[in-house]
Every structure is written in structure tokens, then in C-alpha cells.
Amino acid sequence: MEILVAGGAGYIGSHTCVALLKEGHRVVVADNLCNSKAETIHKIEQITNKKVVFYQIDVTKEEDIRPVFSKHQFDGVIHFAGLKAVGESVKEPLKYYYNNVLSTIMLARMCQEYKVNRFVFSSSATVYGENEIPFVETMNLLPTTNPYGETKVISERILMDMQKANPEFCVSLLRYFNPIGAHDSGLIGEMPNGIPNNLMPYITQVAKGKLNKLKVFGKDYPTVDGTGVRDYIHVMDLAEGHVLALEKLTKGVQIYNLGTGQGTSVLQLIRAFEEANHIQVPFEISERRPGDIAEFYADASKAERELEFTARRGILDMCRDAWRFEKNLG
Numbered sequence: 001m002e003i004l005v006a007g008g009a010g011y012i013g014s015h016t017c018v019a020l021l022k023e024g025h026r027v028v029v030a031d032n033l034c035n036s037k038a039e040t041i042h043k044i045e046q047i048t049n050k051k052v053v054f055y056q057i058d059v060t061k062e063e064d065i066r067p068v069f070s071k072h073q074f075d076g077v078i079h080f081a082g083l084k085a086v087g088e089s090v091k092e093p094l095k096y097y098y099n100n101v102l103s104t105i106m107l108a109r110m111c112q113e114y115k116v117n118r119f120v121f122s123s124s125a126t127v128y129g130e131n132e133i134p135f136v137e138t139m140n141l142l143p144t145t146n147p148y149g150e151t152k153v154i155s156e157r158i159l160m161d162m163q164k165a166n167p168e169f170c171v172s173l174l175r176y177f178n179p180i181g182a183h184d185s186g187l188i189g190e191m192p193n194g195i196p197n198n199l200m201p202y203i204t205q206v207a208k209g210k211l212n213k214l215k216v217f218g219k220d221y222p223t224v225d226g227t228g229v230r231d232y233i234h235v236m237d238l239a240e241g242h243v244l245a246l247e248k249l250t251k252g253v254q255i256y257n258l259g260t261g262q263g264t265s266v267l268q269l270i271r272a273f274e275e276a277n278h279i280q281v282p283f284e285i286s287e288r289r290p291g292d293i294a295e296f297y298a299d300a301s302k303a304e305r306e307l308e309f310t311a312r313r314g315i316l317d318m319c320r321d322a323w324r325f326e327k328n329l330g
């Protein structure tokens with residue numbers, strides 16, 4: 001298939017391009033590089049030994065995206081082109097609603113006009129809000145605590161309504177848990193701007209000496225050791241999940257959790273990183289961060305049943321691959 005990967009120069013998008021190319025699909029990337037670099041496209045080509053067609057464009061702009069749809073005959077679209085910093089979304093809600101919702105509308109509209117009937121969307125476990133764990137796809141969604149989360153809920157709703165009105169249009173809503181790690185070549189991985197918001201890039205930067213100490217937010221949660229528990233999934237497993245979701249998408253709206261079903265606490269992740277890489281990660285406990293949930297992980301059984309998707313890589317692989325990438329950054 002020829003697939004448009006919107007946001008394909010980013011962290012999850014670039015790994016998904018690798019997985020798509022490995023399975024023999026053709027890849028066209030549309031990315032405005034607002035949170036990524038053009039060199040990532042070359043790295044994808046280097047890993048796979050295949051060509052990637054790249055357009056540096058903003059997918060919210062019709063004048064940018066229309067020529068791409070008229071030039072290519074896509075079999076499907078995967079939409080990663082979103083802003084993702086939760087804290088920033090609280091401070092700049094309009095920027096988030098504008099970019100994340102309009103990108104969904106614009107890509108869906110192009111699909112309708114150019115008769116592209118497969119659409120895979122990057123959603124997030126954040127749409128579950130503070131539901132009971134494990135999170136299951138059939139749960140009623142509870143309010144999220146920030147505009148970022150709302151853009152995911154709204155985008156899901158838009159795509160479901162679009163599917164209802166156009167039965168030949170098929171949508172897969174993929175609710176990611178916590179992707180970490182990197183491709184095992186060490187060539188692509190997560191490259192946050194400034195001080196990382198997420199735990200793993202923070203750990204790798206402390207291990208490297210770029211940052212002094214890791215701050216662990218809260219040690220009094222009702223969890224195994226008092227620190228927050230998340231469901232970490234290797235980014236290459238997540239990427240392979242996209243290929244399966246795309247290939248098996250033949251009707252309606254399909255919703256899948258992409259996680260491992262296993263919870264890991266902050267302290268467990270630090271220990272795993274130290275064990276995998278034989279390096280110390282100094283940390284200190286600080287106050288809870290407002291808006292953080294104590295614990296969540298996926299019920300991963302639907303993706304396993306219907307997509308035959310299971311995460312193959314463990315926590316130690318995630319830690320090793322994340323560290324290899326960070327070291328290669330120089």
C-alpha cells in the first residue's frame with residue numbers, strides 16, 4: 001500500500017515508517033518539522049534501505065496538503081501530526097485545539113474527497129480520564145484534565161461521525177499507553193525540545209550528565225512503592241501495532257489499546273535502566289505533579305485477539321535501546 005504518514009518525522013511516526021517499509025509498503029511523509037528534524041527521514045532510509053517521499057508541509061493548511069493528495073493515490077493515512085506537551089496545552093489551549101483538531105479535520109476531508117478509505121489515528125490512554133484500571137476500550141470516557149486530552153477525545157469523535165456518514169471510510173483509533181525506547185540501530189529515537197516532560201528521556205539525560213538529578217514526582221501514591229505506575233511499551237512494538245491495525249482495517253471504527261497490560265513504577269523503571277545499562281541514575285523525591293494519576297495500564301486483550309498484536313520487547317530492551325540512542329546523539 002502507499003501510505004501517507006502525517007507527522008512521520010516525529011518519534012512514533014519515524015519508527016512506524018520503518019515498520020511500514022519493512023513490510024513492503026510505500027511511505028510518503030508530510031511533516032512541518034515543528035517538533036522534529038529532516039535528518040530523521042534520511043535515518044529512516046538508512047535503516048530500511050528504501051526511499052521515503054517527504055513533504056515539509058503543515059497538514060492543517062489545505063493549500064499545502066491538497067497537492068499531496070492529488071499527486072498520490074493513497075491507500076491509507078496514519079495521522080501522528082499533533083502537538084503533545086500536556087503542560088503547554090494548559091497554557092496555550094488554542095494552539096492545541098487549532099493544530100490537533102484542524103489536522104484531523106483536514107486529513108479526513110482530503111480522504112473523503114480523494115476516496116482514501118483507511119485512516120489510523122494516534123489517540124492516547126489519556127482519553128480514559130480517571131477510570132478504573134485496567135483501561136478497556138468499551139469504557140465510557142471520563143473528562144480529561146487538559147486541552148491536549150480533549151483534542152484526542154474530539155478527534156476520535158470527529159472520525160467516528162465521519163465514518164457513520166461514510167460507511168466505506170474505515171477508522172482505527174489507537175490509544176497508546178507510554179511509548180519509550182528507540183530503534184535498535186540507535187539511529188532514531190525520542191528527541192524532546194528542552195527539558196523533557198516524559199520520564200525516559202529525563203532518565204537518559206541524567207545518565208548522560210546533561211541533567212543533574214531525576215525528580216520523582218510523588219512517593220505517596222497507593223501503588224507498589226508509592227511512585228506512579230504506567231504501562232510502558234517499546235516504540236517499535238507500538239510501530240508494528242500500527243502496521244497490523246492498518247492492514248486489518250476493513251470496516252467501521254475499530255478502537256484498540258496499544259500497551260503491554262503490565263504496570264511499571266517510576267522506581268522500577270529507574271532500577272531497570274541501571275541494571276540494563278550498568279549506569280547510575282541519581283534521583284530525588286519531590287512533590288506530586290498536579291493532574292498525574294497514581295496508576296494506569298491497559299487491558300491489552302482486544303488488540304491481541306483481533307490484531308494478533310503482542311508487545312514482544314520487555315522493559316530491559318526499552319532501557320537499553322533508549323540509552324543507545326541517547327549516547328549516539330553525541
Ligand SMILES: NC(=O)c1ccc[n+]([C@@H]2O[C@H](COP(=O)([O-])OP(=O)(O)OC[C@H]3O[C@@H](n4cnc5c(N)ncnc54)[C@H](O)[C@@H]3O)[C@@H](O)[C@H]2O)c1
Pocket residue numbers: 006007008009010011012013030031032033034035036057058059060079080081082083084099103122123124125176177178179
Ligand atoms: N509520545 C507519547 O507518549 C504519545 C502518547 C499518546 C499519544 N501520542 C500521540 O502520538 C502522535 C505522535 O507523537 P510523538 O510522540 O511521535 O510526537 P512528535 O512530536 O515526536 O511527532 C509529531 C510530529 O508531527 C509533526 N506535526 C505536528 N503538527 C503538525 C502539522 N500541523 N503539520 C505537519 N506536521 C505536524 C511534528 O513536527 C512531529 O514531527 C501525537 O499525535 C501524540 O499526541 C503520543
